[in-house]
Amino acid sequence: MRKNKVMRTVAALALAAGTMTTVTATQAQAAEAAAVHGCNSGHVCLYPGAGWNNDRPTHTYYRYGAHNLRGMYGTYRIFNNQTGGATMRTCTGYNGTGCQGYLPAGQYIDKDMTPINSITLQP
Structure with missing residues (x-):
């Protein structure tokens, strides 16, 4: 009797772990789908360069405000x-001083970054 109870507990834990794995995978897939x-x-x-670098950005920024840049020369695609x-x-x-133009959400530009020393993100 005790062995059956242990087996049911193990089975329930395995089912719960499988459900959590499925939820985590689904969340990861949703985040991946939102990536462009x-x-x-x-x-x-x-x-x-003037391309997508095999969909591998070398720099990413998320927070609003100014971000100073270092060692960026030549053309970069900014998305x-x-x-x-x-x-x-x-x-x-x-x-964030001496700023030029605005790049709207969902747009990209190929730009010579040699004279650029910072970028800003704003709502």
Whole structure:
């Protein structure tokens, strides 16, 4: 009798673990589906060159505000995968000074980053 109770408990735990694995996999799949060219939803991603770098961004930014850049020379593809109409800007100075234009959500641009020293993300 005790052995049957133990077996039922083990079976119930195995079923619960399987359910949790399924939920986790589904959440991961949903997050992956929201990624475009390897850039997660809500992020701004930079790719070296004028292409998608096999969907592997080398730099990603998520928080609003200024982000200083280092060692970025030549052309990069900048993809704004933010949501809710958030924009991003490139800036010639550090800490978000000397900013130019706005890149709307869902858009990308190929830009020479040599004179760019920071970017800003704003709602």
